[in-house]
Amino acid sequence: MxxxxxxxxxxxxxxxxxxxxxxxxxxxxxxxxxxxxxxxxxxxxxxxxxxxxxxxxxxxxxxxxxxxxxxxxxxxxxxxxxxxxxxxxxxxxxxxxxxxxxxxxxxxxxxxxxxxxxxxxxxxxxxxxxxxxxxxxxxxxxxxxxxxxxxxxxxxxxxxxxxxxxxxxxxxxxxxxxxxxxxxxxxxxVVAPWRDGGQSQFMEPIPDPAGPGTAPTRAWALERIDRPLTLADLAAHASMSVRTFTRRFRDETGLSPARWLTTQRVALARRLLESTDLPVERIAADAGFGTTTSLRQHLHSAIGVAPLAYRRTYRGTDELSRTRANA
CATH class of the missing domain: 3.40.50.880 (Class I glutamine amidotransferase (GATase) domain)
Structure with a gap:
């Protein structure tokens, strides 16, 4: 070469x-x-x-x-x-x-x-x-x-x-x-091989002095990431209207709540694919995607590869052959 x-x-x-x-x-x-x-x-x-x-x-x-x-x-x-x-x-x-x-x-x-x-x-x-x-x-x-x-x-x-x-x-x-x-x-x-999201997450946030931010709700959502979470659920936890919550969330993270939640789910799925032998169905459930089809679609949209193809980049061929039986 x-x-x-x-x-x-x-x-x-x-x-x-x-x-x-x-x-x-x-x-x-x-x-x-x-x-x-x-x-x-x-x-x-x-x-x-x-x-x-x-x-x-x-x-x-x-x-x-x-x-x-x-x-x-x-x-x-x-x-x-x-x-x-x-x-x-x-x-x-x-x-x-x-x-x-x-x-x-x-x-x-x-x-x-x-x-x-x-x-x-x-x-x-x-x-x-x-x-x-x-x-x-x-x-x-x-x-x-x-x-x-x-x-x-x-x-x-x-x-x-x-x-x-x-x-x-x-x-x-x-x-x-x-x-x-x-x-x-x-x-x-010692850097991440892939970063999700765009520049908006790094733009200077607009301070909002009117009340607490959305960080507690983000932490709450991460603890329940395997469950179906709606925008109304997140806003209710933050004790805000959907409109106010969405605006503050975007100001603080640069992302919409739905985009942020999907990004977190993809990140969790990637960690599980890299570091565990869990079958893809289990990873899809634990990451909150529900089905392997949903996981496959979101992972491909984020990084352009299917779950097993992604796992292959981190795992040896012997380990991969074992995971195929479970996937």
Whole structure:
């Protein structure tokens, strides 16, 4: 198997945290024999040093010429520059990106660079939610979705801010080499192999001084997650009207009560699939889905795989053969 070439383009004011993500999560991906699956190299436009957002300079070993031979080009976030401020590319950057026939990836505000180069026109994309309004104003032709952690549009992928770059890097590994390899990378870095939900759960909540929040009701619901819980049940426990409860719940979590409850049920089902030999019917019941069909539909909607396929990524083939008899 050939090693996939990845070029990371460090532009002036590059976000220091994001600059290191491709090397850690793509460069850390190995096959079963511990052979690297990616070679990650960092470049600046002219091969010279650039100052990062953290106040120190980085001096890579390469210039932008390596972008021409890379299988994937990644543009981490930036704090300034004409792409972010005016929606335009400096001539040298425009020349470096022009005519590239490769998979293009941005992290956070790196999407401003791809958009300024015309690579996102009429395509779905995302960026950090704090910059969504500015992005829309500069690039109205882009189909921006500021609520997701990342967008995979085939040969162009974009992510939200900072930690969402980890989600996107793991997604790339998962897409290229499967869930087992991506899970291995995640475990070695002590991060979650998959995060549910979108950016809305991380937006700054709107304080509501009128009374207590919904946290006690969320804890109450988690203790009864195997039971059918309606919105009216949750609102009644919180001693609120359905309308007030729904508004406060969304303010605090970024999700609707129904979406949050489904997310918690999927998370429980995944933990049970990973760590127990319980048959799928039992897991569906314990997680509150009721039937295996419902569990299968929700799990596939969340992560794109069926229960046994998900279990296979965490369990050996011998264990899997035993669980098939029960499933």
């Amino acid at each position: 050939s090693v996939h070439e990845v070029a990371v383009l460090a532009l002036p004011t590059v976000v220091a945290f994001e600059l290191g993500l491709p090397h850690r999560f793509l460069g850390g991906a190995v096959d079963d024999d511990e052979r690297p699956l990616y070679r990650v190299r960092v470049a600046t436009l002219d091969g010279g040093p650039v100052r990062t957002s953290a106040g120190y300079q980085v001096l890579p070993d390469h210039d932008a010429s390596i972008l021409r031979t890379a299988g994937t080009v990644i543009v981490p976030g930036i704090y300034g520059g004409s792409a972010k401020e005016r929606g335009e590319l400096e001539p040298e950057l425009a020349a470096a990106l022009h005519g590239l026939d490769t998979r293009m990836v941005s992290i956070c505000t790196g999407a401003f660079v791809l958009a300024a180069g015309g690579l996102l026109d009429h395509r779905p994309a995302t960026t950090h939610w704090m910059h969504a309004a500015a992005f829309r104003a500069l690039f109205p032709a882009v189909l921006l979705d500021p609520d997701v952690l990342y967008v995979d549009d085939g040969d162009v992928l974009t992510s939200a801010g900072n930690a969402a770059g980890i989600d996107l890097c793991l997604h790339l590994v998962r897409r290229d080499h499967g869930a087992a390899v991506a899970n291995r990378v995640a475990r070695r870095s």
